[in-house]
Amino acid sequence: MKAPFAAAALALALAASASAAPLVFSDYSHQDLTGFGTEFTDVYTLDLAGNTWVSGLLGTATLLNGIPAIDIRSVTLRQLGAQADWIQTIAVDWGVADTGFESWALTPLLLGPGQWQLEVVGTSYYDKAGHGYSASLELPEPASAALAALALVGAGVASLRRRKA
16 A cells, blocks of 8 residues: 555655756846946747646846846836736845845746746946846646656555545
8 A cells, every 4th residue: 555655755855856858048137337227127938738837946147257236126027917026035235235146936836828028127327238037937847747746646545545444
């Protein structure tokens, strides 16, 4: 009786760890030629074939390993009235500092099929290119959903057998 439950647990663990290569969106070309900060809004498109669990991370950086001077104010996934806002996990007090690293995260979320837009809004405070951000979205492999379903069915069968015994 332990074998089916163990097999189901193994399948569920494998399904949870299986994911396709992340989708990466980045822009390191933001510049501020005014000296007062230059606003930007970057929009990227993502097409989902079906209901899909998505999670993501965004971090500010530079191309030459310096400290970035770019303030991300919001990161959002949108589709026809639906909206998923990312949460800032590392912040910079731009009233005190003129450089610093920021980080944003999207907790795992089930998105519906169709075309989604990733919108990044911020301000650049640097007059040379090479400051910006990189965002990655994790999407599960299609086979991992089937594997997870199989694991849940196996766990249910194991549970029923245990109750009958």
